[in-house]
Amino acid sequence: MALTIKVNQKSHSVDVDGDTPLLWVLRDVLGMTGTKFGCGAALCGACTVHVDGVATRSCITPVDSIGTSEITTIEAIGATPTGARIVQAWLDREVVQCGYCQSGQIMSASALLASNPRPTDADIDDAMSGNICRCGTYLRIREAIKQAAQTSKQGSVQ
C-alpha cells in the first residue's frame, strides 16, 4: 500500500505494508541511514526520531500511524535551533566514541531541550535513560545537554 510520509520537510511516497516500522522505511527504503537499529523493541533508543517534535522510537512506530505528522531525523536536526546547539555541544564536549547510539542520543536530547530549556539532572535522567550507550558516554552527554541549555539561556538574554 502506498503511503506518503513527510521526512525533514520533504514528502516521500513509499509502498510497504502499513505495519512496517518507520525505522526500516527510513533506512532501507529511503536510504537515510543516520537513524540506527539497536534492539527493535524500544529498549535502547538508537532509532529515536522526532514525530512532530516528540522523541519517538521509530523501530516500533508503524509507518501508517504517522499520517501527516512531520518526521525529523538526525540528518536534519542540526538545522533546527535547538538541534544545532545540541550538536555543537556534542562536538565541544567530545561526547562520541563509537558513535553508533549518538544519533538517538542527540534526537532525545534535542527533544528534551526544545520542551524544557533548563532541565535539571533529574529531567535529564528521565529523558535520556531510555537511550543506551555501550561506550558509556553518559557523563559527557549530561555535560553537553547542560552546555546547550546554557547557550540557549545566553541566547535569550541577548
Add this chain to the structure above:
Amino acid sequence: MILDHLASRAADADGSPSLNGLSRRGFLQVGAAAGGGLLLSLSLPLRNSDAEAVDANGFAPNAFIRIGSDGAIVLTMPYVEMGQGTYTSVPMLIAEELEVDLKQVRLEHAPPDEKLYGNPFLGVQATGGSTTIRATWKPMREAGAIARTMLVAAAAKRWNVAPDSCRAQIGEVLHGATGRSIKYGELAADAAHMPVPDHVTLKRPEDFKLIGTPAKRLDAPAKVNGTAVYGIDVRPPGVKIATLAQSPVFGGRVKSVDDTAAKAVKDVRQIVRLDDAVAVVADHMGAARKGLAALVIEWDDGPHAKLSMDEIAGELEQATLKAGPVAQNIGDIDKALASVVTKVEATYQVPFLAHAAMEPMNCTVHVRQDGCEVWVGSQVIARAQAAAAKTTGLPLDKVVVHNHLIGGGFGRRLEIDGVIRAVQIAQHVDGPVKVVWTREEDIQHDMYRPYFFDRMSAGLDDKDMPVAWNHRFAGSSILARFLPPAFNKGLDPDTTDGAIDLVYALPNMHVEYLRVEPPGIPTAFWRSVGPSHSVFVVESFMDELAAAAKQDPVAYRRALLDKSPRAKAVLDLAAEKAGWGQPLSGRVGRGVSLQFVFGSYMAQVAEVEVSKDGAVRVRRVVCAVDCGTVINPDTVQAQIQSAIMFGITAALYGEITLKNGRVEQANFDTYQILRMNEAPAIEVHIVKSSEPPGGMGEPGTSAIVPAVANAIFAATGKRLRKMPIDTASLKQPA
C-alpha cells in the same frame, strides 16, 4: 593482552617496535605515489621472535603515508576505529613529526593485508588488546620524521641551501635566512627521489606540540550528523536485506521449515535454508523480520540439547581439584603454607558475558561467479577476507573487503563468524545482500567471555602479611582457538594475564591454569580479556587477606609495593583523591583495586551505596592511572569513563546463562546495560610520565569490578565471590 607476553621476548629496550635502521636492510620503500607525490611504505619488525608462534614472514611494509601534490596527507589506518579514538591518536603521532596540522590529515581504512598491515604486537592484522598506541608509538613518529626529512631535503636542494638551515612547520618547509617557504604538496614529487634517511632523531618530549594535548576527535563531526558510515549502513546498488534464525542450541540443525506464510509477506523475496540457520531475504528489514516471525522452523537440537549452567560450572569446579600447568611459581608454596599463622581460602566464579555492542552483527556480501565483495566493520579485516575466500572457494585476490567504522567492537568483531554466515547466505542470492542480525540473534549467538572457576588459598605470617599465594583456575582458552601457536604447554598468556606477575611482593606464589572448554558455547575475547576475570579474583582475594589481617585495604596493599613505585603512586593518588578513610554514613562503602595490565598502572576507588533491599548503586569512582606517555589526554579520560561503565554493567547485570542448551537472555530487557540514571560520577587522575605509552581501551573495565565488590564488602560485610552481584544476598536483615 595476549600478546604482551609473547612480544616481550623480542621487545626493544623501551618495549616498542621501531623503524630506525630498517631502511638499510631494505624494509623501507619509497616511491612516487600514483598521481604524483611521495609514498612512504613503512615496515615494522614483527615483535614476536618466535617464528612458530605467528607468521614471522613479516618484514614487509606496515602502513602507508601518502602526500599528494595537493598537500593532503593521507594516512591508511591499519587499526580500525570502534570508539577508542585510534583515528585521532595515530594521526597525532605522524603529524607531530611530520609537522602538519591535524586538519591536513585525511584517513582511509586499510584494506586486508596481513603482511602490509599486521599489528606487530599481535602478529596478525588485528585491532585489539589495547595495543594500537603501543604498537605504533615509535614507528608512526618515525614515519612522519622520515617523510619530513625528505621533504626538507627536497626544499634545500631546490633552494641550493643546507638542509639544516631549513625547518618544517604546518605543512611547509621554511628557509629562515631568506624567509622563503614551499608547501609540502609542491615538494612531494621531488621528495620521492630524495635518499631515505637511515636514521631519524625523534623529538624530545618537551618539544611535542600535539602529543600530550587534548586533540579533537577526527571522526566526531560525521557521527553527529548521520553521515558516518558503519558496516550496517552500506547500500550497494540493488542490495537486499536479510535477517536470520540460527539454531537456538549451538551445534543444532534445521530439521524442517514451513515458509509458506513467510513467502506471502509483502516484499519478502527469498528464503535461504542452511544446515543450521534459515534466512529471510527481503527488500527491507521490516519485511525480513516479519517473514522471520512467520517461519515455522523445527530444529534438531543436537548433542547439547540438555546443557545447563550446573553442568558447565560443575565441570570447571571439578577441574580445579586436580593440579594443572604452572603459569608462575615463586619460592616454595607448600613449604610456606605449612608454616603460616593464618590460612585464608576462597573460591570465585565469573559468568559468560555477551558483547552487546550497539551495532548488531551485520555483513554485506555480493557473491558473483568470478569474485566476491564484502562490506563489514571488522577488527580482523584480513581474516574476514580469508574467511570469505574459503567459504566461496574463490582465490584470495578475488575477494574484495571494505572495512567500515564499527559501532562498538569490545572483541566481538575479532571474530569472523558473521562474515562466514553472510557469505553462506549470499551464495544463494543473486546480487548483494546485507545480512543483519536481530538483537536477539546478536545476544543469543554471540561468542562469550568465558566462565571461570577459581580456587584461592593464602597464608599470613605472624605480622598478618601474605607469605604464600596459591591460585588455580579453570576455563576456556580463547587464544588456543584464535592463535593456536600462542597456546603453549597448556598455558595461555591472555588467560593468565593479571593472575601472574602481580605488582605485589609475594615471596611464595603459585598459579596454575587448566584449560577446560565448556561444551556447546563458543567463547571469545571481551573488553579487558584475561584481566576481566583475573583482576576481579586477585583484587577481591587481596581484600579478603586485608580483612583477615584486620587491616585497611589500601595500607595492606601499600605494604607490598616497595618494589613497584609506579603501582604505589597510583594507589596513593586514587586513595587521596577519593578521600579514603573519611567517614561515610549508612550502607555506603569504599572499595579499592590495583592492577598492572595492558602496560598501564591503574588504581580505582569505588564508592557504593547498598539499599535495604540489596540494590547497589555505584555513586562515585576515582581512578588514578599511569599509562606512560599520554598521546591524547582527552581520549585517556574518555576511555576510562567508558571502560568503567562497561565494567559496572558487567558487575551489576552481566550474565549469559544456558537452559536446555539455549541462551536465556535475548534483548536489553534481559541483558541489561547501565543507563544514564545509574551512571556514577567518575574522576580520572593521570600521573605525568615519560615512559612509553601503555594501553588504554581496556584496563578501566578489569579494575572497576573488584573495586565495586570490595566497596560492597565495606558497606555490608558481605563478600561477593561470584559475579554478577546477587542483590538478594545483600538485603538487610530485618
